[in-house]
Amino acid sequence: MYRKNALAAGVAAALALGSVTLVTTQSTAVPQSAAAAGASAAQPGAGFRAMTADTRSEAIRTAGRNAAATARELGLGPDERLVAKDVLIDADGSRHVRYDRTYDGLAVIGGDLVVHLTGDGRITGSDLAHQGAIRVTRTTPKLTAADASAKAVKHAKHVKKAKAGSKDSTLVVYAAGKIPVLAYRSTVTGAGETGPASREAVIVDADSGALLDQYELHQSVTGTGNGVTVGQVSIETTQTGSGYTLTDAAHGGTIVYDSYNSPQSNPRQNARAFTKTSNSWGNGTASSRESAAVDASYGLAKTWDYYKSSFNRSGIRNDGRGAPAYVHVDTNLVNAFYDDNCFCMYFGDGSSQNGNTPVTAVDVAGHEMSHGVTAATANLTYSGESGGLNEATSDIFGTMVEFYADNTADPGDYYIGEKLNMSSGYLRRMDNPSADGKSLSCWNSGAGSADVHYSSGIANHFFYLASEGTGAKTIGGRSHNGTTCNNDTFAGIGKDKAAAVWYRALSAYMTSSTNYAGARTATLQAAADLYGTNSQERYLVSKAWAAVSVGTALPDPGNGTPTPGPTDPTDPPGGNALTNGSFEQGTSGWTQSDNIITNSSLQPARDGSWYAWMMGYGADAVESVSQSNIAVPATGAPKLTFSLKVSTQESGYVAYDTLKVKINGTTLATYSNANASSGYVQKTVDLSAYKGQAVKLEFAGTEDTYLPTVFLVDQIAIG
Incomplete structure (x- = not known):
């Protein structure tokens, strides 16, 4: 709740x-x-x-x-x-x-x-991530762990031929929805993107077995790789007696192991450390098993150094400890992934699609290690919009590591996996995500339903525009074109400043449930912290978000003082038209007392996927959602219309729980538990008394101590 x-x-x-x-x-x-x-x-x-x-x-x-x-x-x-x-x-x-x-x-x-x-x-x-106290009616489930595992297997969508036993399901409280519920979190194994032993988390209601959430557990870059990409480089090793190992004491004791093609279900099964009598490793081709290890060691060291020099962060968990890495995992594995359960990273050898060359490019190493940083900070849930932000965070910092490494064999650019020998020349493009035909360049109401590798394009696009601004450029020898979703043009703040804003937002303000609207809020706060509330940097961050259809741009601060933007000739005099009345732009335009505006699947929207969910606690509570400076038409018979669905556990016609519609603080209509309906009902409120005025519209909910009532509001309009 x-x-x-x-x-x-x-x-x-x-x-x-x-x-x-x-x-x-x-x-x-x-x-x-x-x-x-x-x-x-x-x-x-x-x-x-x-x-x-x-x-x-x-x-x-x-x-x-x-x-x-x-x-x-x-x-x-x-x-x-x-x-x-x-x-x-x-x-x-x-x-x-x-x-x-x-x-x-x-x-x-x-x-x-x-x-x-x-x-x-x-x-x-x-x-x-969840506002206020958590309450569940009881912590004794109706389903057994075995029952939950069976339900999870049926719900699994990321793996085929799913399997799960009773030991794979753990009782938890699921508070990612509006109302916390007792649930089971099950780990299901089957054939999927990461191979025959892919894993998926499935969360089901502990009483009904209804699906609450599901997401992949291997957070990965999927594609083919061309193996050795870094050329001749210096790497940190450790001397042991008369030989050497690929143990990097300068970076938390990071060790690179040869998995010897152990299966993904147990990549450490046959693993052993790389050792040899000389301190020269690999021959620059996949014919030597050491060559992939050189790439991985180099990429992970550069990632560590980037976080340390840029953000004073010492390793993935900021504790100075290096994570082990395994190369040559499985066979025909065209993937690399981070696993927080073992605090380690795995790199496959590719397949016949790319001549069986390892997936160990610098931006891949930076991407995977950054998944660990996300797990240690905001721990963004790997599904919905938060999953897209999780993937984008790894793309952002994988890209920044590539720039930081400044390797002539792999110069910095905003292409992801451009060294992996893809048919398109890359896995993803940050300047133009939709160029791959799958990724999203602009936010829309269905972003939370897209694969996280594709919804990540929204934040990737934001980061590129915040860094480089709009227009055509050549970066790292590759063509980039910063187009926008709103046809705006502006300059960037530079990639280092943009990365500092993102890192601060990730580590200090984002939580596991942060969505794109929340990421905008977090980055604007981070920009204010770093450069000032009225800074040009903060303003341009807001411009970049608006350019990918997340929120609107702040007023240009000019010489440090906010100034109003040019008047839109289509705006009614004395105010603005009501915006985002169906909530499909998330919270844009609205002020809410709590996380009221939502796209949760636990309740239905009247149209689209977003709506306002008010009350439903079964305890004393008040909530409100409002929008100010709305222009009421000066002619005709102006009215407010909206769709309302009321469901309640109350009985009778006494109004215990209420939803009031207010204009400038005056209550014009009141609805209650007595107005319960099986679906949405359109409501109309006369606004004739406010002709030609700019008003504040507010929906204010109040609930008493006993029995919940839920008010759902959607499709709001004034005309």
């Missing part, structure tokens, strides 16, 4: 080191570094301090000691516990503490959150 409990300002908890004191209720923090709205001094990198492994561990332990007090201040329930996952510290001492949640000892999917604090421990805000 996306209910945000109000935080009581001024409440302090006297705790040692990192005391928690609440000072604001905003959902996205404004750290001290951005306190001056017009600040122009850029923060280094993504604004985070470098920390030793010991310093970070102590910060996490402190966050753990403060977890109970933090949960109370955030209004979480008595059965909930916070588990500290990571801590980032800004240059000014502000902190961002990332927590996972449990409920009655069960893991909560979609329960993660980030708490933002000043240097002296005062809470300035929080970003929660």
Whole structure:
């Protein structure tokens, strides 16, 4: 239930080191570094301090000691516990503490959150994947684990001939939807994109077995590779007695193993470390098994160095520990993937399609290692729009690693997998994602239903435009063309600044359920932190999002002061037409008290896939969604129309739970549990009293202590 409990300002908890004191209720923090709205001094990198492994561990332990007090201040329930996952510290001492949640000892999917604090421990805000406390009626399931596994096998869509046993299903609380439910998370194995032992997560309701979510567990680049791409390079090795191993002590002890074609179900089955008496590795062709290992070692080291030099991040989990890598996995495997369960990366040898050359290019290594960084930070769920953002994050940083490596054999560009010998010449293009015939260049209401490798195109396109702006360019010897979805033209802020904005948004503001609208909010906050609220960088970030159909551009700040944009001659005098009345542009144009506007499949939309879901908690609650400065027509008989569906567990005709329609704070219509309907019903409200005025429209919901009522609103129009 996306209910945000109000935080009581001024409440302090006297705790040692990192005391928690609440000072604001905003959902996205404004750290001290951005306190001056017009600040122009850029923060280094993504604004985070470098920390030793010991310093970070102590910060996490402190966050753990403060977890109970933090949960109370955030209004979480008595059965909930916070588990500290990571801590980032800004240059000014502000902190961002990332927590996972449990409920009655069960893991909560979609329960993660980030708490933002000043240097002296005062809470300035929080970003929660699921707002407010979590409540489920009980934690005893009707289905057994074996039942859940059987249901999961039937629901699986990413693998064929799916299999799962009772040990493959774990009881959890699923809070990624609006109402938390008891669920099973099952791991299903079968033939899929990553081979005959591909794995898929399937989440089913623990009582009914209904499908709640499903996604691939191998987060991968799929395609053919041409193997050795980096040419002659220096790599870090370790001397052991009279020989050497491909152990990179300079990068957390990263070891590259030869999998010896072990199956994907157990890539370590036959694995052994590369060893030899001389310190010269490979011959530059696939005829030597060492050549693929050189590529992998080089790519992973460059990825580590990029994160360290750019963001003060020490390895995937920021703990100084290197992840093992396995080359020559399986046979005919045209793939590479990261697996967070084993904290390791696997690289296949390709197939006859490309002469059996390994999939070990620099941007592939950067892509896979960045999946680990995402898992350690926002942990974006690998389905829906968050899955597209997950894939795009790996494309973004894989590309940045390629630029950072500055390797003449593989110069930096915004093509993904251009060294993998694809028939099209690349896997994906960031400047023009839809050029492959599958990827999305512009956001639309169906983006959440697209394969995550294709919906990633929206964020890839955003990143290219934010970095390079519009127009034709040659980059890394390849043609790029920054076209937009709205025919806008503008300059970019540069790839390093754009990457800093994305990294800060990922690590400090995004959560597992972040969608494209949320990513826009997170990156605008990150740009404000780094370059100032009224900075040209923040403005151009908003322009880049608008250019891929996510939200609208902010006013041009000019010389540091926001100025209104040119008047649209089609705008009615005294206000604007109501925008996004069917919510198909997500939250664009609307202000909401909680995560009300949604495309959740748990309830139906009247049209499209987005709608406003209000109330339904079965507990005291208030919610609102509103839009301001709407021009009511000055002629005729203006009216407000909208579609409303009411479902309730209340009985009788007493109005226990209500939805009020307000104009400028005045209630014009009230609907309640007594208006329950089997489907959507069109409602009409007379606006004659507001002819020619610019008004604020608000839908305000109130629910009492007992029995839930759900109000669904869609297709809103004023005319």
